[in-house]
Amino acid sequence: MSAHTDAKPSRDVRLDFFRGLALCFIFLNHIPENVVSWVSNRNFGFSDATEIFVFVSGYSVILAFNSGYARVGWMLTAARILRRVWQIYTAHIFLFMVFVANIAFVADRFNPVFADEMGISHLLDAPHILLLQALLLKFKPVNMDVLPLYIVLLLAFPLLLPLLRRWPNAVLACSFALWAAVQVTHWNLPAYPSGGWYFNPLAWQLLFVIGAWCAVKRQSAPWRRLPARLFAPLSVLYLVFALAVVATWEFPALEHYMPGWLQQLIYPVVKTNLDAVRLLHFLAQAYLVVYFVPIDAAFLRWRAARPLIRCGSHSLEVFCLSVFLSFGGYFVLQEVDSGYPAQILVSAAGIGLMIGLAELMTLYRRYNSDLKGDVAPQVRPDLTGSRT
Amino acid sequence: MTKTAFSILLALLLGMAVSAAAEPDRCRLPDELAETGAHLPILASAIRAGRPARIAVLGTSSSLATSTRGLAVSYAAALPEALAKAFPGQVFEIHNHAAPNQNSVEMARRISSEIPPLKPDLVIWQTGMVDAGQNLDPHLFATALAEGIQSIRRAGSDVILVAPQYLAHLEQIRSPAAFDGLMAFAADAEDASVFRRYDMMRHWAMAGAFRLSTSDRDLQRQEGTLLNACLAQHLAAMLRRGVGLGRP
Numbered sequence: 001m002s003a004h005t006d007a008k009p010s011r012d013v014r015l016d017f018f019r020g021l022a023l024c025f026i027f028l029n030h031i032p033e034n035v036v037s038w039v040s041n042r043n044f045g046f047s048d049a050t051e052i053f054v055f056v057s058g059y060s061v062i063l064a065f066n067s068g069y070a071r072v073g074w075m076l077t078a079a080r081i082l083r084r085v086w087q088i089y090t091a092h093i094f095l096f097m098v099f100v101a102n103i104a105f106v107a108d109r110f111n112p113v114f115a116d117e118m119g120i121s122h123l124l125d126a127p128h129i130l131l132l133q134a135l136l137l138k139f140k141p142v143n144m145d146v147l148p149l150y151i152v153l154l155l156a157f158p159l160l161l162p163l164l165r166r167w168p169n170a171v172l173a174c175s176f177a178l179w180a181a182v183q184v185t186h187w188n189l190p191a192y193p194s195g196g197w198y199f200n201p202l203a204w205q206l207l208f209v210i211g212a213w214c215a216v217k218r219q220s221a222p223w224r225r226l227p228a229r230l231f232a233p234l235s236v237l238y239l240v241f242a243l244a245v246v247a248t249w250e251f252p253a254l255e256h257y258m259p260g261w262l263q264q265l266i267y268p269v270v271k272t273n274l275d276a277v278r279l280l281h282f283l284a285q286a287y288l289v290v291y292f293v294p295i296d297a298a299f300l301r302w303r304a305a306r307p308l309i310r311c312g313s314h315s316l317e318v319f320c321l322s323v324f325l326s327f328g329g330y331f332v333l334q335e336v337d338s339g340y341p342a343q344i345l346v347s348a349a350g351i352g353l354m355i356g357l358a359e360l361m362t363l364y365r366r367y368n369s370d371l372k373g374d375v376a377p378q379v380r381p382d383l384t385g386s387r388t
Numbered sequence: 389m390t391k392t393a394f395s396i397l398l399a400l401l402l403g404m405a406v407s408a409a410a411e412p413d414r415c416r417l418p419d420e421l422a423e424t425g426a427h428l429p430i431l432a433s434a435i436r437a438g439r440p441a442r443i444a445v446l447g448t449s450s451s452l453a454t455s456t457r458g459l460a461v462s463y464a465a466a467l468p469e470a471l472a473k474a475f476p477g478q479v480f481e482i483h484n485h486a487a488p489n490q491n492s493v494e495m496a497r498r499i500s501s502e503i504p505p506l507k508p509d510l511v512i513w514q515t516g517m518v519d520a521g522q523n524l525d526p527h528l529f530a531t532a533l534a535e536g537i538q539s540i541r542r543a544g545s546d547v548i549l550v551a552p553q554y555l556a557h558l559e560q561i562r563s564p565a566a567f568d569g570l571m572a573f574a575a576d577a578e579d580a581s582v583f584r585r586y587d588m589m590r591h592w593a594m595a596g597a598f599r600l601s602t603s604d605r606d607l608q609r610q611e612g613t614l615l616n617a618c619l620a621q622h623l624a625a626m627l628r629r630g631v632g633l634g635r636p
Contacts, residue, residue, distance in 0.1 A: 032559040033594070103561060109603060110557050117448045117488070117553070118521030118562050186525055195523025252420065268573050270526045271566075330560050334601055 012063070013300050013309055014293060019056045020312030020358075023319060025049035027350055030326035031333070035340050036347035041285075043250065045242035046269055050146060051282035053315075054204055057150065058211025061157060062164070066216070069161065078158035085154045091320050092147040096134045100124070102327050119193070133192035140191060145198040147319075152189075152201040153208045160212070168216045175209035178202060182273055196272070203274040207282070223290060232291055235284035242281050310358035317361060318354050325350040414597045415618035421588055422622065426581035426630030428546040434509045435631055440479040444506055444545070445486055446495060447514030450553055453484035460612025463585075464512075466620035474624035475633075483508065491519045492529050496536035504543040510627070511540045512583075514550035516571055520564035529567060533574035548626070549575050549582045554589035557601065581630070583623055589615070 025040035026049045042048035069077050107121040116122070123130055133139035137148045163171050181187070182203045188196030214223075245266075248254045269275050299305055311318045329346040336342065416422075434441040445451055451464040464484055471480050483506060490498070492515040503511060513536060519529050533549070540547040551571055552564035559565075568586040575582045592598055598611045 030560070032556070032563070099561075106557050106561065110600075110608065116558075117450055117517035118558065118564065119489070119518070120521065120558060120561055186527055188525065191523055193522065196525060198523065263573075263576075268526060268530060268570055272526060327560065334556060 012295055014289075014295060014297070015056050015060055015063075016309040016312030017300055017305060018052055018289075018312070019060075019315050020308035020310070020318075022049035022052040022056070023311050023315060023322060023354065024308070024351055026053070026319070027322035027326055027354065028347055030323065031329050031343075031346065031350075033333070033338070033343070034347060035343045043246065045239060045246060045281045045285075046275070046278045047282040047285070050199070050271075051207060051278065053146065054149070054207045055211040055282065055286065058153075058208035058213075059215040060211075061154070061208075062161075062212045062215035065157075065161060066165070069165070074158070074162060077161065081154055081158050081161075085151055088147055088151050088154070088316060091316055092137070092151065093134070094320060095147065095323050096139075098324050098327060100127075100130070123193075130192075136192075138190065138192040140198065148197070149199040149201055149204055153205060156205070160209070164209075164212055164216055168213050172209060172213045175206050179206040179274065183276070186273065188272070198272055200273050203272070206274060207279065210283075223287065226287075228291060231287060235287050238280060238284045239288075242277070307355040307358065310362050311354055314358050314361045318358055321357050322350070322354055325353060414592075414614065415621055417588055417591060417622065421584060421591060422625070423629070424581065424584055424626055426548060426626050427579075428510060428548070428627065428630035430544065430546045431510045431627065432631035435475070435478055440481050441510070442481045442483070442506070442508040443510045443512060444503060444508040445482060445484045445512045445514070446499065446503075447486040447512075447550065448490060448518050449486070449488040450517065451484070451486035451512075451514045451550070452488070453482075453486065460609050460616055463616040463619040463623065464514075466613075466617045467623065470617070470620035470624040471627070473621075474628050486514070489518055491522055491524055492516070492532040492536065493524070496532040496539065499536045500539045503540060503545065507543070508545050510546045510548065512548050512550060512623075513537075513540070514585075516552040516564055516567040520552060520562060520567045526566065526570055530570050530574045533571060534578055537575070537578040537580050546630070547580050548623075548630070549580060550623075551582055551584050551586040554586045554593060555600075556593045581626075583626055585619060588619065588622065592618075 025037075025042070028034055028037040028040050029042060029049065031037065037043075040049065041052075065077050065081060068080075103120060103124060107124060130139055137151065140148050160171065179202075182200060187202055188200045189202070191197050245258065245262075248258045266277050269277055271278065300309070329350050332346055333342055431441055431443075445453075445464050445467070447464065449459075450462055452462055453465050464482075464486065468480065468482055471478075471482075485498075485502060495513070495515055499511075499513075515533070516529075537547055537549075549571055551568050564586065572582055592615065593600075598615045600608060600611055600615070602608055602611070
């Protein structure tokens, strides 16, 4: 088994494609009242782009660090992981600055018209404390919660990796047990000024570990042993069920179709602790993707797919830009015009700029490696930034 | 008075007349929001008996009876006037116990100690905003709401919940949408009604009914006061429906 996982990782462009897609959805979802965000997957079921992102990252992290592990040993692998943690941490601080600039503008422009009951302007009353809490990852502006989640998961990864190599099933079981405990106890890490993390790492770690587990097992692919005749239709049924329930949220006229016992069972669907219905929804999608989308699927070679794949392969930078652009985009919608044409224009411009950055970075990397006289890299870089 | 001054005055008066005439349109809401029902038997019996109806308002800074620091007049401050229009001849005693910066857990605790001695016919409970700002655990919020509603009922009062505010300029920074959803869920489980302030303010924001994004702070405050007057109007109408009366 370990001989397989130490083999050179096969090129899985699907990961980049779905990560790039998730990035576009996240950008669109970060602009409130954006008609274009209707295309994003959060409107069709319980899970959204965050689940895609966390799962794909768990998978990619194994691809990036596992194969080198046997060659260079634990110490150096841990060092490489921590180097990546540092990069993500600095991106988080950059986004914090963007966020504070935004609050400062809002606090200046809108003297609390009604009442700033959410205490947002008060955040700036003690900026030195705010800064310290941001550095400690306790203060997380709401749109930027996903980076601190990564930092925590990656920090744990040097310990997880050797365990996943030896006892992957045991690790998955423990991870599931922790998630289940959180559903009941609601344990969470503390946040500033109060409350818990918006993405509870103790719960979301499960999806990350599932991704890592799948990557470790990708050669033997135990999910292929599940009877597809049963699981594929079941997954489709669950997706249709999720679509129906979400429709009752979007169109209140349909609300009464939702039976009371079902509401009691599944509501409230809470994102913070990776609600079971969300997890199942993502797994149903993932199963169908793995089943129907082979590693060398034709659509991945289309020209239209390339921008998404490039975005996915530079996901940290593109994510930072997307948050920055989402603030700018919403500002434009509020100040200039907030009609449908403006929303479409802002969305298109934002995604265009994100793709532009990704293309630029791809060019830069190619130029760099040509300069060094390297052969073009066999494996495209991923979220973790390492090329193995 | 000079001719110019007179023309300006006339123009201003005309403008005010036009905007006064336009005001009812600004308050307009689609039927599904304007016709939210409620079931308020205790308030109904007080009104039928012809005695003064006692209402307790519990909430945070958007429910304060007196506006401070140049803030817009709240819906709670506009409520007495709206109730007088909606229930001609009925006397209302409104006790405002709103206090800023309290989350739903703290308020639920206050309910069990402060509401029973008051013996109100109706409790209007506004919460969710401070909880959104504090990242309160969603389950804690839902539990606090359930406990609060049950305490109010045990004290022999009707209850109406008031949803969070929709503020377009804050939505991207921190949106209370999740807490609005949780409130609807908790209220439904306890068979209580919610005054859907979030959806109403959102509708007005989409329709551009109130110029809240203007850089003129005085205008912001005026528009805010107008919006809250509209909210008070709709809340009074909801109370009318809750006690089984038609439109006045």
